[in-house]
Amino acid sequence: MDLEVSTDILMQDGDIVASTETQGQQSVSSTEMSFKAEPNDNEYAKAGPEPSRKLLGSPLKGGGLKRDTGMADWQPKSNQAIPRPPKFPPLPYASSQTGLVYDVRMRFHVETVSIEDDIHPEDPRRIHAIFESFVDAGLAWKKNTSGPSNDYYMGRIDARKVTKEEVCLVHTEEHWNWIQGLSAVPMEDLEELEQHPGTKMDSVYLSNMTPYCAALSAGGAIEACRAIMLGKVKNVFAVIRPPGHHAEREDAKGFCFFDNVSIATKVCQREFGERCRKILILDWDVHHGNGIQQANYDDPNVLYISLHLHERGRFYPEHSYRDRRGPYGDHLHCGDGAGLGRNVNIPWSKKGMGDADYVYAFQQVVMPIAIEFDPDLVIVAAGFDAAKGDMLGGCMVTPAGYAHMTHMLMSLAQGRVAVCLEGGYNLDSIARSATAVARTLMGEPPERLQELHPSITAVDDVKLVVRQQSRFWSSLYPKDISARLAGSLHGERMHDVVRRWQATTLWDEYEMSSLFVYKEQLSKSFENQVLATPNYTEARPLLVILHDPPEMIASPDPRTGKVELHNTWLTDIVKTYIDWAVKHDFAVIDVNLPTHVSDAEDNQIHQPEDSMEYRTREATQLLTYLWDNYIELNEATHVFLMGTNTGHGAIINFIKNNEERAQEQLTTAISFVKDVPLQSCRSATNDQFAQWYHASSLVFVEEDHNFFWLGDLTRKPKKRFGKVQKSPAGTISEMLIEHKEAVFNLLTAETADWRAARPHDEDEEMATARMPPVSNFAPSPRPGALPPLNPISMPPVGTFLSSNGTTARSLRGGSPLPPIGNFAPSPKPRSSRSPAR
Ligand SMILES: [Zn+2]
Numbered sequence: 001m002d003l004e005v006s007t008d009i010l011m012q013d014g015d016i017v018a019s020t021e022t023q024g025q026q027s028v029s030s031t032e033m034s035f036k037a038e039p040n041d042n043e044y045a046k047a048g049p050e051p052s053r054k055l056l057g058s059p060l061k062g063g064g065l066k067r068d069t070g071m072a073d074w075q076p077k078s079n080q081a082i083p084r085p086p087k088f089p090p091l092p093y094a095s096s097q098t099g100l101v102y103d104v105r106m107r108f109h110v111e112t113v114s115i116e117d118d119i120h121p122e123d124p125r126r127i128h129a130i131f132e133s134f135v136d137a138g139l140a141w142k143k144n145t146s147g148p149s150n151d152y153y154m155g156r157i158d159a160r161k162v163t164k165e166e167v168c169l170v171h172t173e174e175h176w177n178w179i180q181g182l183s184a185v186p187m188e189d190l191e192e193l194e195q196h197p198g199t200k201m202d203s204v205y206l207s208n209m210t211p212y213c214a215a216l217s218a219g220g221a222i223e224a225c226r227a228i229m230l231g232k233v234k235n236v237f238a239v240i241r242p243p244g245h246h247a248e249r250e251d252a253k254g255f256c257f258f259d260n261v262s263i264a265t266k267v268c269q270r271e272f273g274e275r276c277r278k279i280l281i282l283d284w285d286v287h288h289g290n291g292i293q294q295a296n297y298d299d300p301n302v303l304y305i306s307l308h309l310h311e312r313g314r315f316y317p318e319h320s321y322r323d324r325r326g327p328y329g330d331h332l333h334c335g336d337g338a339g340l341g342r343n344v345n346i347p348w349s350k351k352g353m354g355d356a357d358y359v360y361a362f363q364q365v366v367m368p369i370a371i372e373f374d375p376d377l378v379i380v381a382a383g384f385d386a387a388k389g390d391m392l393g394g395c396m397v398t399p400a401g402y403a404h405m406t407h408m409l410m411s412l413a414q415g416r417v418a419v420c421l422e423g424g425y426n427l428d429s430i431a432r433s434a435t436a437v438a439r440t441l442m443g444e445p446p447e448r449l450q451e452l453h454p455s456i457t458a459v460d461d462v463k464l465v466v467r468q469q470s471r472f473w474s475s476l477y478p479k480d481i482s483a484r485l486a487g488s489l490h491g492e493r494m495h496d497v498v499r500r501w502q503a504t505t506l507w508d509e510y511e512m513s514s515l516f517v518y519k520e521q522l523s524k525s526f527e528n529q530v531l532a533t534p535n536y537t538e539a540r541p542l543l544v545i546l547h548d549p550p551e552m553i554a555s556p557d558p559r560t561g562k563v564e565l566h567n568t569w570l571t572d573i574v575k576t577y578i579d580w581a582v583k584h585d586f587a588v589i590d591v592n593l594p595t596h597v598s599d600a601e602d603n604q605i606h607q608p609e610d611s612m613e614y615r616t617r618e619a620t621q622l623l624t625y626l627w628d629n630y631i632e633l634n635e636a637t638h639v640f641l642m643g644t645n646t647g648h649g650a651i652i653n654f655i656k657n658n659e660e661r662a663q664e665q666l667t668t669a670i671s672f673v674k675d676v677p678l679q680s681c682r683s684a685t686n687d688q689f690a691q692w693y694h695a696s697s698l699v700f701v702e703e704d705h706n707f708f709w710l711g712d713l714t715r716k717p718k719k720r721f722g723k724v725q726k727s728p729a730g731t732i733s734e735m736l737i738e739h740k741e742a743v744f745n746l747l748t749a750e751t752a753d754w755r756a757a758r759p760h761d762e763d764e765e766m767a768t769a770r771m772p773p774v775s776n777f778a779p780s781p782r783p784g785a786l787p788p789l790n791p792i793s794m795p796p797v798g799t800f801l802s803s804n805g806t807t808a809r810s811l812r813g814g815s816p817l818p819p820i821g822n823f824a825p826s827p828k829p830r831s832s833r834s835p836a837r
Pocket of ligand 1: 285286422423424
């Protein structure tokens, strides 16, 4: 919108100012009277076309209503057959009108000092842009212009000032007084107040007209809802400002002063009693409506559903009510007391949500819940800042998207839908979006949607809400299992159980035990994270495997969805590699990279995976730690690093951060890459680095991996990506199976020199001593050989279980001692490299 318009902000459409001002004075009272004179809206349904006729003389503006559906004016031509009068009266809903609240005086709230190229987003032109768009679309009629071009337009409803009593249904008396006081504060003091807001306000600008406009805005919302409940209109669009959904009980916040929608809610509940007991407030503003949530949090009769950008608490409003509790627009805030389960937050974790995402949320959460709640009135807190083109929101909802949401909501509460404007700061976007909503309210079907596929993020976000809300709504499945686990069941996360079991097995079969790793955070997931064979310090090849947790495959019960242990398989292909390596006299260090680190204060049943970036960073730190404290100090003749997914990232990061050390000591880096980007090794200072990496690597990449589609398929991958091999296998496990021979061959070939140089008898001796049992039922123990006689296998000495080696030693009697991480290897000088390399 150009700046020319803004110079005339206050006095645009002067005719409307005049008409509103003059008519407004009278019609406030006449509205009150005429609406109150007809408290029973049931007669509406009985009387058929009656309400329309009545509206002709009603205070509705926009020329009142033109749709007199009677036949009185109809004159048949003489040679025509006289048509029969309609058998039934016109449909009450279809023939009744959509209301419009718009009052130009709400534009008087402006910044005291406006800087031309830094106009505040909550710009008075917002409501004007919407109104003009309605007029241009032929939906609203501007008085004293050309007159209505057809008989299809919105009936004007006058805004009025809200009363103190009404405001105090939601806000404190102090808040009311504070706002009223602003009209008398000198300009300089208002500026001063804006500069130093204290706790009373946040992100608002003030003017002497603020109390007036805020009062009209709230009064407009009230009259919009009353007009519906009184049967004056079927539904309504209130083009009001300043917005309201951030205003808290005692504070002005986020451009908002009075919580318009909540005030209208409470007024309607009070005035219409049982007929308007249950109200659904649907808030599609891109921001969370903290004010509405606070005002209705314990009210069982107000269902508040908000779809908003949350960014895990980083998007406005990040802070809580006055006491600044944590971000409260998350999916865990479900209401309190009698209102528990009547607060539904659908927080988007990322920007960029579009039509398909919103429609998906409506289909999966909003509509099932709303239908079950069965409201008497629907109020939409309609911000249009999730609209495509709004820079503040960064989302992509189109006018058609808003129309579809409106259309779905119109199936509720017998169509009683009051749309009240909240945010939305791109004048063009809000005008187009609001017009699409208004057209839908009037009966036009929504335009077809262009975007039909919800994003993965949206699906994840919505599923999280479904899980959370499933305990309150019988239409939502699957049910949350927290309640069961919170009781006496004492559940434990399976990945910790599995890793403990792995540790036990690896101890039983290969005497692998835990290496101490220093961590600041305590977690079960770090116990047994690093397991090593007892010979890992010796002069022999060392294979370090950094892998994801084993896969669990289940065939759930088709009806209940329950996962039963007997229908669940654990696939741990990594063990095949360990087994091969141990049999071929390698030392092995096995590193488990948990996809989620179990928290001691684990009160959330479902946890998403930790992010790939976070996991890779953690894995890199861990590998560096292992290298510094264990690998570099030992006598290993060859060092092989093998990593799957996150492990691949960690290996490359390590190599890049330790160019020299890696080139000196690392024999080969083996990677299996599927769900992560393929990393490359390049050095700004060393031209040979990429060459070296290519010669010292083997990289299996899933054939559907982006890498192959982004690059030029006709050419070989660049050397810095390593010796890349395309893998036809679909999962990491399948890749590990598919390529195990290739890896074994490589390990054999690379260590051939060492094998050849080794004295034969040592070889023999080692083979006997190290032979692991083939399976649980396998070899009868030989004297002096493994496994230990004690049939009950003891767990390896956990990292945190034992802080002193003697405890562990006595547990296993005379059997060989596993090295206990921190106490084990005495540092050795770095120079002792094997000549065999
Ligand atoms: Zn907003």
